[in-house]
Amino acid sequence: MPDRFERQRLEVLRTLDILDRPAEAEFDAIVEATRRMFGWKIVLVSLVDADRQWFMARQGLCETQTDRDIAFCSHAVAANDLLIVRDTTLDPRFAHNPLVLGPPFVRAYMGMPVRAAKRPGEPKLPLGTLCVIDDSPRDPTSDQIATLRQMAKLVETLFELRVATQEAVTAALERQEALIGVDRMQRQLQQAERMANIGSWRLDLRGDAVEWSDQTYTIHGLTPADGEALATALDFYPAHDRAKLETALAHCIATGEAYDLELEFVTARGEQRRVRAMGEAEYAACGERVAIVGVIQDVTERYRLEQSLLETAQTDELTQIASRRGLNRHLDAAIECARRDGTPLAVALLDLDRFKDVNDRFGHARGDEVLRVVAGRLRSATYLEDCFVARLGGDEFVLMLRGDDARDNLIAVLRRLLGDLRYGIGEGEDRITVSATIGVCGLDHRHATRSTLLEAADQALYRAKRIKRGTAAIADRAEMIAVPDAPAPLRLAAGAR
Template structure:
């Protein structure tokens, strides 16, 4: 009966041996196996390598032997220690009595010397296989024979180690050759990549503020390649505000070792405005800063595209006023200063009446015309610096911060109601109106959600009352604003 596989060592190191040593038979290993068999007068000798799932033969006196399952491996048991393992009668050893090699193949005697090698020069020696001999009849094994097998095992171990070392050396030489080729290729690719990506590399010597630029850095600056550059000269390419930002980042990097990554405006030697990304970090020598090194990239096209996308996302395409997203992001910034100084602001929600009817009767082109006219009403000069946005569909919002307009808020709303009576150019007898829900905000802690909620409820009440009217929520009470006031009140609000 064989020992359960679970309590035998698994030797994954043999996988590395397989890669380095290879399963191909070699004369020096076969010669040692044959010499061992001849010296001891045994029919079978081999040099084995034991893996987790199999045992394979690097050399064997029987050329037909290639591999056996790991659970049948006797050599695997020999690798538990460093000494010889000798079993004079396998059939009487409980570890091997049930092994098919014993019960079916008739093996009776085993002697094996484990082979320990270093897979890498700086690694510990590990067991990978054995020099073993097999007989098909029980036999005794003298102390002299043990010494002889130990010596032969040392030779086998030396052969295996030498083959592994040669393979490692060959692989290292190949890797070094590949590395040098890769470096040369990388330099060529870097120069090409600099041109394609619009970036270059630089180094600032802290001892004399002398700058070293790669080819692409010269190209971005639009100065002749090889021209001597100093830090002060390089900083002159930036507008004053961005120059101050970059100078502060450089000073901080030198004093604290903290790297920087900035995007700033830049003017080339030919006067072209560009956007650049400047990255830098400290180069140390024995813990002391000696230089700054970094990357310099022209990101103008990407920056312009980003700005265009931001503008598109923040602008309603049809009316040209702000989008819902822009309103949500801008509410705090637009209202913080006046509210913190004690001034009221007003939030006005507007819903166009009969807009769906206009679309249904006259088509979407007329509906688009009415939306654009509404956008113009909400950005009229008399509304001063008010912030207008389209929330979607026929819903608009107006944020009023001008003190006079807010002080005369009812009159302001009334004028809006008058101006929001709009007719399409192709159907002058048809008119839409605007219904308004408004809230005066005096509480500095009121957030956008609460303010729009109050205005929305006021809008709902105005719709219930009459289309084209307004309800102002103020101080916890609603004020109904008539559809028209005297011209005097309207002019006052202007």
């Protein structure tokens, strides 16, 4: 690798200022989604430094870095192209590598360089890779290769956003200090603001006058002719986020402490957006705080990409309902909301009876079909007014119930569920009746956290199983809920799909 190329590459890496920083949700989501799509043991976003490779995001590996001289990714960076090693033991470059001979016992590797430029418009240089690794030989398909290239492009897009944001934020804040009246600099700043969708503003503390840049008006869906009052500007934020911004701004005015927030935002045209709002104090030569200066950036597209990747990572692949991770996120938010407004909340754990018999007699494909059927029935239960459905794993599901269904209508809801989840598979002597056993716990002072709610619901579930499968039990209540005069279960024919 030419010395000049390497120096330039490392300079870009330093400019991005991403080495040894805490984990970032966007990159973690890309790595988790890639691992889910490929099914390989390890997925990394690896950055190749002067004498090491550091893992910006990782799945399936505990280490945060390795020496560069044994790094597979260093070869991909040097070639600036996709590197595929189908079996490391057959490749003389890697057969004696300590990462092959010892943990994590690399047998297959595929790495696509991720590139970035020091400034927008400059040539991009390889900084590292998005790579997938397994401990068995692998022969990736053309579709998998194309997918890895696409996911690497997502990483590069996030790098580009970082570079553009650094450039634009620096330019926008410097605008407040010097050359504000020079036309050439003004045009450059306006171009930078438009490029990164960032607007700047200044609040004069001595007269409460507010100045907005042109891009600040654009982000708000306004023009300079519409004026700019601070009170009006705050009205663009929904009540909860407006309160956060008002508190941060008041604290900045009082103490000079800067703030950096991401907030929901509604433009003058009624468009739902996501913005990043930053502010810091401006001081006169005598040390007096004379103004608050800041920037507002429309980060909607980046936020939607992040949420889309997070949604993929939090969805159960087989049933397409929420996974355990998705449940944890929604349940924590629901508990916080229930504490705030007093809305009843309950969790119901569902365990399928005789699911193992289905797998043993008809095979795992039919077992997977059972899980999809159950998920579909839970998701389409129109009598559940406000619920959230997730699969915990195996044959365990969970319902998060709110409002009347969590308290006043709970027993009726459980009876309906017990009936809806009964059906038969196969014919004659091979016929298996599948049912669900349910344990429920409601949010109260004793069960006030996710862990205590799920633990109590689990105990109620196994109490019901001990007494009679296909029934339901509620934590701290003695009665058992069953389906009165249960009808014959719906049949799913042995060859049905």
